[in-house]
Structures are given as structure tokens and as C-alpha cells.
Amino acid sequence: MKLELHAEWTKLRTLAGTCWALAAIAVLTVAFGAAAGAATTCASARCNHDAVKLALTGVQVSQAAVAVLAVLAITGEYGTGMIRATFTAMPRRSAVLAAKAAVLAGLTLVAAVVGVLGSVLAARLILPGRGFTPEHGYPLLSLADGPVLRAAAGSALYLTLIALLCLGVATAVRDSAAAVGVVLGLLYLFPILIRAISDPGWQRLLVRISPMNAGLAIQATTNLDLQPIGPWAGLGVLTAWAVAALACGGLLLRLRDA
């Protein structure tokens, strides 16, 4: 496993796209969080916004960059045929997938932490000017505050789990375009369905099983009792998706010819 980790680390590190994708994850998280903050105003004490969730909005955009990075980490090898060199050098395919997952998760987590910290910092600078003031019930965002820390750390974990989910799907699908399609469908189809369906029972069910909606419950800091799923339970649902996708990809990797 140590050799597989070393090889996969060297592989990902020497790919030109990796740096750009990691930068995009951090920048998109901060930029869209800041933009969402700047576009929202809180006029009164009852404005009913979740300032923490608002500050971390960028995660919903940067997850697309995470998806692309994760998908290409494996389909880039299938597309060129280099996967054969990989499995010739490292015949233990599950170990290769595990090493890829570990390296990818590590890098994504670093970029995500940078993005999330930047988002909190941007929110501290922007939100008070948009009416998110202590008078309206919004103290300055601080990571020393339990729910804020949970939402911020959870958002970084969310992006990491998205990376693992996408790696698993891409390993099963093998083709770049198809994998990106499946992954984005999996992420964005549920929110669209939830909005299109009027029955509240079905809505709650879909939120609970949707990797994106359930996963993002980790960002909620207000009206927690009204949410369809709790913060950590929601992240648990996404974890289950990621584990299932990796298990499925790993199984197919063992069964299929390379």
C-alpha cells in the first residue's frame, strides 16, 4: 500500500491539471460565497437568513471542480490507455484505488479548507455591511462558535466526500464525459426534483437520500429542528454514497479486464 500511495501521489502531483483544479476549488468556494453574501441583505431582525450557510454557498459551485478533478484522476488513465501501465506496475487493483482515493481526498481536503477559511473571512468582511449585524441577531462569524465551526469543517469534509463519490463513479464508468455526466446528474438532479415535486413527504424523503441536499445539511445553523435531516446524519448519507460508489468501482475494477 505504501508503494501504491507513493506512485499515485507522484502521478497526481505531476499532472498539469491538478494544480489548476485545486486552485479552482479554493477560489470558487470563496468567490461564490462572497458574491452570495454581497447579493443578500438583511433589513430587519426577522430576515430569516442562515448567515453561515450563506457564507459557505460557494461549496455548491466548487463541488463541480472537485468532481472534474476526481473523475479525471481515473478516467484520464482509461482514456489514454495508461491504466494498463498502472495495473502492470501495481497488480493489486483495490490497493491502487485506495491509494488514489487517499491522495485525492488529502489534496481536496487541503483545497477545501483553504476555500472554507477564505469564505468565513470574506463573510466577516462583507456580511456586516449587508445588514447582518448583532442588532439584527447576527454576531460576527467566528470559528470559535460551535455551529459555525461544525458548518465550516463539515463543508470541507463535504467536498472531500464528493471527491470520493466521484472517484468511485468514474472508476465504474471509466469514460470521462460519461462519468462527469453521471456525477453531475447525481448531484444536481435531486435538488431539481425536490423543487419540482410539491408533495412535502416526498420532498423530505428526497432531501434525506440526495447526496448533495443531505450532505449540505452540515451547513445549517438555524431552525435545525425544521430540517428534514440533521447535520451529521446528512453528512453520513453522503458518506454512505461515497463508500457505495467506491465499493462498486473497486469491485468492477477487480472483475473487469483492464
Next chain:
Amino acid sequence: MESNIEVTGLRKRFGAVTALDGMTFTVAAGKITGFVGPNGAGKSTTMRVILGLDAADEGRVLIGGQPYRALRRPLRHVGALLDAAALQPSRTGRDHLLWLAHSQGLTAKRVDAVAGQVGLGAAARRRAGGYSLGMRQRLGIAAALLGEPRVLLLDEPFNGLDPDGIVWIRDLLASLAADGRAVLVSSHLMSELQGVADHLVVAGRGRVVADASVADLIAAASGDRVLLRTAARPEAMTVLAEAGATVAVTGRDTLTVAGLAAERVVALLTAHAVPFAEVAGHRATLEEAYMELTRDAVEFRADGAR
């Protein structure tokens, strides 16, 4: 570990197509074994099965007595060149070798040594996407040599090489075999292997059509036939037939004699005072031997004639 490859009874189907149909052969140490056959004969599939990339439906492959997937740090036992173009274009040649090295517990020092050995030079630090076919082939060879393996598998290594490159690979293969390594080289062109291979495994329709030394194959195709030119055709035929030869008339003054060596033919004719103008051993080229063996195995020709 022993340096050899034992391929035993491989069978594999892709849907309705039988790719391998009982492929069996051994690659011995210290020799270059040519693996030839028309396109679609199952050469590449066999190589992928040897490397554990494809699973055979039946049969097994042992490398030095072990299945490939059981090898720890396999590139230190087996070096392979499958498809030199199978690279991620944005990575430099050196970085490509570097991840391979790291996967085997080798260091950058070994990478630079092997890059120098194949003459990659300064190009090693350029992106592999910009390499010529010949450069990629050299990079692929470097990857195969990286772990100083005792067994080498090269699938069509001459493809896309200029004459200098072909000479270079021939010399390299010869020196690798001289070191006692087992070398398997596939090609769909017999001419590429003439003067290179010591032993030949000829594949056709997923199985081995012939497995023999190059010398034996040529002798078999030549069939110990002797070409005789003589004005006294009937007399010659009588004398030779009495000595047990099969004689066939092939022209107004030519005969083909089978079953007697050229020296014996000369001795018989001289003893019976039969005049002759020429006695020559008929010697097939490797190409002819190959065409003879694979005539039934060529799928494309049959399909194309329909």
C-alpha cells in the same frame, strides 16, 4: 527467481469471438523468442493475460513459477512494453518513469539512469504529449527496463521506428538475451524478426501454429528439397527414384527431388554417369516458412475475399 514464462492452455472469448483457443508455449531464458502471427491471432491478448491485465477463461500463466498478480514489485521481475502511446500527454517523460519507479520502491536515480540508457536525453524533461512515435517507443522501453527485470515482454516494439531505431532495438534485445534474460517480442511482420529471434512461436486463430527454433522452421519449410537441372531427365529420374527419392518434374529440364540430400544426389548422378548442369538445395526464407504456417490462420484474407 527463474527467468521464464510458461503459458498453458489459455482460452478466452470476447462475446462471439474466440480470441485465445488453447494458447500454449514457453519462453526460455537467454533467448529472444519471436511471437508472430497475423493481426487477430491473439498475440496482444496473450500478452495482456501474461501481465494479469486480462483474465483468461481457462488456462494459466506462470512467470518464474508464479502468477503475475502474486509478484511483489512486478516490474523488478517483468518489464513490458504494450502500447508506447498509452501516456498522459501533460506529464513529462521523466515524471512518467518516476511514478513507475516509485511504485516499485525505486528512486529518481534509477529513472535518470534508464532514461540515459535509451537515449531519451533532454527530451525526458519535456511533456510526453509532444514526443515523436520513436521517442515514445524509447520511453516505453525505458519503462520496461526500469526494474532491471529478468523477463521482458515487448509488443510490436519496432512499430513506428526509423531504421536507426530498429537497429538500436535489435542490438538492445540481443544484449538483454545475452545477459540470460527471457525476451518475448511480438510482431506481425516476420521480416522484423529475421536475424533477431532465436526461437519462434507462431500464432494463428488464438493458438500456437508452430513453436520451433528459427533454424528448424526454415528447414521444415524448405522440406529438404533439392533442385536439379539436367538435360538427361528420364535417366536422372530413374536413378534417383531407385535410391528412394520422390522426384517431381517442374520444368523442361528441371526436377525437384525430395528425400535425398544434395550431396547424395550429386554422388548418385556421378556414379551412374548422368550429366547435370546444376544441383541446389532449396532454402525457404523465414517469410516463406511463416506464410506456409499461417496460410489457414489469416482471418482478414478470407473475410476480404467474400
